[in-house]
Amino acid sequence: MNGNSGENAYTIIETLHKSRQFCVYKARNYFSGRIVTIKTNEQRFRSDADQVSQLRDEAETGLRLRHPNIRETIGLFEDGGTVYMVSEYLEGDPLNDILRIPRVDISYSQAIKWTQQLLDALEHAHKHLILHLNLNPTNIIITSDYDLKVLGFGKSPHAWKNADPEQHAFHPVLFTSPEVFSEKNPDERSDIWSAAVISWLLLRGRLPWELDRRDSPSIQKEQILAQYPLSPDQPGRHIPPWLFSILNKALQPNPARRFASAAEMREAIANQEEVALEIDGAGPASSKPGATFPGDNQFSPLGVPAINSEPSLSDTQPGIGRQSRGVDPEPVKRPGDVTVEGPAHKIPIKSEAASAEIKKLQKTFRVLGIISACIFVYIILKYYVIRDGAIFSRARDGDSPAQVADAKQKVANEPLEMISVLGETAVIGNNGPDAKSDEYPLLQVKLSSFMISPREITREQWAMANPGYKVSGNDKDLPVTGITFDEVVAFCNEKSRLDNLEPCYEYLGNGVSCDFNASGYRLPTEAEWEYVAKARRTDAFTPYSGSSVANVVAWYSENSGGSLHPVGQKQPNQIGIYDLSGNAAEWVWNWYSSYASVTDLAFAGPEQGTDKVIRGGSFKDPAENIRVTSRAHGKPYAKADHIGFRVVRKK
Template identity: 25%
Template sequence: MKNVSGYEAISFLSKNYCGETWLAKRDGSEYLITELNAQHVIAGQIPAIKTLASSIHHSNICEFVELLETETGFFAIYRACKGRILAELIRTNGPLSQDRVIRISTQINAALAYMHKRMLIHGSLSPENILIDESSSDAVNLLNPLLNKAINNQGLDNSLLAYQSPEQLYGSAAEAQTDFYALGLCTQYMLTGNHAFDAGSPNMRQAICGSGLDQNKLMTLNPNLRNLIVHLTALDPSKRLASSEGLYSKLVGIENNVPPVPAPENKPAPQIIPIPQPVPPLEQTQNQNPFGSPAIKSSLFSKIPKWMLAAIPIVLIGILGVIIVPKLLKKTPAFIPQEIPGMAFVQGGSFIMGDDFNLGTEGGKPTHTVSLSPFYIGMSEVTQADWERVMGYNPSKWRDPNRPVESISWYEAITYCDKLSILEGLTPCYNSALWSTGRRSNSNQISINYGADGYRLPTEAEWEFAARGGTNDIPSRFAGGDNHLEFAWTESNSGGRTSVVKMLKPNELGIYDMSGNVWEWCWDWYAPYDNESLNDPLGPPRGNLRTLRGGSYIYNSGLCLVSFRSYRAPSAAFENIGFRVCRSLGSSSSKSYTNQADAHNEIRRLTTLWNDAHNNRDINAFTPLYGSNVLFYGEYLSPSQCTGNKDLVLNSSYDYFEQNLRNIEIIDKENGRIRVNFDKDVKADDLQASYPSYLEFADQNGSWKIVRESDRVTDRNLGIPSD
């Protein structure tokens, strides 16, 4: 390839299933161009691919520009992404560390989840079309999604088929499990530096479809990763992982050293590949009428005595008095908030977080209830004038003192917060003195003092609650209303650049530009939602990608919805990313007990129940013990996730399990919690271990619940404090 419609080839990058990929330049901008395998193109698929590829907008997928048809063939054009082709990276540097592999696989999985939710399949995933940006915490970008639909694999050279699944080689259409299969092979390649199947072997197709992945090649790997790879690459698609959420949970489990689960037996696949039936969407099952048909409901009402029917209006008035009036009163702050220039006060409350309009927004399901304490949030995004006054420089592309600062990383945003706090004599919320140079490669070491009175980034829940106007009572799609042109700068009205802040209408709380203009960094690591209720959630304690909210001036309005979620590596800094600041009301007073002895007796009883549940392998006994949001071995989990992990360990991993507690010590903590320290003696099959462990309990609605569970060994490995 040399020149195609004004695109000038610069350098060859890779040869993959879909064709050859080149770096090219046009009008001073760089692009990635894949020249499709001319002899194998199915031309009838090209129009559909153009339409579908144009609808893909995800931070881990190269942005599609156009699909050209010329006299010499078909060419897929993408905006250039930073990074090296994964295959070239492995060929040069050898296998990657487990931490890097999990970081990369998690991002690939996020991209696949985005596509699968839209009924789209990548179909040709391989190390030759994955880009890794080592300068940005191994940020991932996938090339050539959907192009497999335009390629007939019959007669293709073996070297291009090594990452095709058995069902694809049999001629069946690709499914979600097809992408998981390819991801499993890519994970194996990253860990070992060797391809699972020898592309030079004339028997490669038979190996892929017959014997499958040689598990002897995996024997040196972490058992958890080995079992995950075997699970992903099962010959029968119905035996593979069924969802990206399930894969994410397993990757997180491996990061946190959850004991391995036996992998499925890898039997040869049949000639006719079974296609799993689709699962009905969650919304459909939730909206089914549990009481049956209207006729049944009518018959029920016909049996109610008339005196009862006459009493219904009186009962309804009572309900209005008991439920609605207190809800209205709840909107009135219990105190007069301090006025902070440039910040809006948000009265705490409860709301439904997530995609409550069922619009299919990124990461918006399942919806769940979140309760928040009062807080302050910036009425506008931090401007360039604000930034330069504190930081002494301006990194922005679109220069104007009253435009939002942009092209700043997450690290730089929290550094600004701490520096501004110090300037105003407030207590900093972060330990960012260690990060004063801004862009670093690991933000797991940064901690937050949520109760400090200094400036900080909003949590993802605080951001959404503020964007919704501090209420769910009048739901709107954008921050202020349903007409985005009144409230948001998007690709349709921005002119391709940021805008001066506060130029459009504010939302109900007087906050501007929460939809559009620039993406806004939040504190949280990105992770899929759970359907459990949460109180003041801070998100997962560890991760690879930080959350972004609000959309920006270069994207369509669909990405500016109040429920839409995005994410980037914390070192990422682009001309459409900024932030706004937030403040807590200050630390709350410590809780005091009226009867300390009774509290300690109750904690002893619950700790005994917790230990007995292990020895009896009674998973249901764990459920009432856990609080609404548990820091479970370094990861914030819901009660159902905690019990799921217990089930995984007790009933799937070991034939024999026994544990006993020694040296039990009960400690009252200043934050009102009660901590139980103990030595735990564990016997699991042929393994025996003793190590110091602990539980923490908090009073939730009058009942003591476990809100933290871990041991000192795990905490030390994760680099988090045990006390």
């Protein structure tokens, strides 16, 4: 912090960036005339202790670092109760913006140069016992001199959870190391993993794994955790085998198999050294809680907020993703392609004549390719050929009824039962004495007529669109839980296709959009959910859906025995809908926000956010949390044993 308050007089020139939490400005120092960047908390977060502390951590960490490839932090000051971080202003573009340019082509020499500069920056920070843990293209600036500068040291390692998918060429979570993503102990090798992903992207024009960019970020991340990097023979710009071996080593899921330091990796690149690959026989690292890596906790991440290892509703293990539907295409040079090439910076490339070591490595890749092909054939046989053959096989003489049943499809697809709801102007919220702060002001929302499932989606219904999901006769009528928002979106689309309806959801970049005019299944909006829970009443509604007495209509903490119950056992509300209070809490479509901030977006809610709304409360909740106006929220990748859903359709 500057000692002389007079030094902190600045004139704002322009707004550079605004996010949900922070504002970034270009400014001029009133006395020196120096152009700087000023970052401060967004207006509504300036009294939020956690957000203010996060900004202080970033500034104080930055002040400890001085390196030509790290953006300089100039100071931290407070004015009128608001904290401001001052940094050098850089002429250039975020790497994220460069990667968003259609068919951008970054030259080999430029990519090598930026990789080395990135590793130089990390080496300097690690020597000061500072980890980044949030490396991604948004936190890298390419200056007008074609040099790389890193920013964002001291941010939360889980800042990716607040990322707006629409603002990123590649979602930041894709660059998060497996151990940071799974909330295990990070060290400097975690930054090396992230740097290797960035380097691969610069060099090859694609990510190191087979991903379907139409999938949600959490599903893409699960695909990453289940794969090793692609071989150099896969689509993408060519890189020499020695460089592939270096990047592959840095991308090992097990930190103990990576380079021990950024300096070691940078030296290997400078020497064009082929490195030995040590691949664990167990396959890619698991993201399951509780797993540990050899060599964990060898590095003290000073200057980085502590990682909470206890999962919560808004910060839990992401769900399992769907099978990838395709491979990123190989870049093809066309007219109009953009080539990024800096000033003369030639890096000699050694001859790629096949030495004994290269031949040995090529042989290894051929063996791995054969093994991968065998695994692929096995999966096809097991899950498609053999399984489908069992479904359509005839019963043989002497087969028992159980054997006959097992030869049939376990859960036959059936249309979902739906109840029509007449649309009108609904009043959402609660201004009564029991209302919480996020339940008011009241909102008026014009609703079209729609149809809704009278009961929560059951495990049996979930299995109709998820053939691999196992369900028994004892639990088939329980509401399905332990599912992420993204998995619910996938279910809605697949069930719509099975029922010959038009799917409502479409993945756009790293986000998902909803076509409310499509005929398929979708999640209710928050307004639709509450309108039904209040039994279409605009006033004089009961606190619980269908009754003023919780026990009559709901399974909650006082009567559930701590477990889920089959759907539809309690009394329905006045329009025939069950379990809107209690049993399983329910995902709805909207991003969570205060009602005051969405008066013009009351139907579909805000266009972006960090948490999705969860309504109705569950068997674990007290009575006050199962009220029809009570609101909860969770990350879209969170899953819990008390969160389920129901669906609606256009009428």
